Amino acid sequence: MDKVAWVRLTDRRILSARTRGRDVFYFPGGKREPGESDVETLVREVREELAVEIVPDTARRLGTFETQAHGKPAGVLVRLTCYTAEAVGTPTASMEIEEIALLSYADRERVSAVDKIVFDHLHEQGLLA
Template structure:
């Protein structure tokens, strides 16, 4: 299993998505923890690396975990994404590993990874995503 931590950031009923260089699908910004890291430490580090913004640790709030087939991997490999809400300072900009960031709505669902689609469906059902 691939275990990832991700940020849910909303603006005008849309969620911030990121696309890595050389990839065709968007995912929620974040990534895998390094040995010994907590979820919060992973979130803070990954978001700094990917979006060049600083998360306020006091605002981090768990928003659920989602599992789906890992994109581009052999059948049976699952990715679990644990999502967090958090406030940050700065304006998100794509880092060296990110080719594109975009505010995505449910209509953009087909541009997402498999786990991203599940997350977007959940957000739509709960009224957080248009």
């Protein structure tokens, strides 16, 4: 499973979203549609989920992280390519999103397995409180 995610840090906390019916938070983003680039996917998914516009020219690859997919059978991996980017607008839960939150490293247990790896990476760099 190949996904693209937006990593937005604010005051050393990270923006995360919880989809309706899910028990963990994820970074905003999702799967690419046929022919889409990572940035095109990021722009579309973040617009759909949070009603904000990613500024494409500001997108910077943070890294790619891979592990067992949350809630999927053993052996199903998720590969998450993360980007930072500027956005226009105020994030608002829309579409399938039930809740958005700014999470700290203390909230690590509230996120998906692959997001935990990103939390660790950001925490080690001193970017996540």
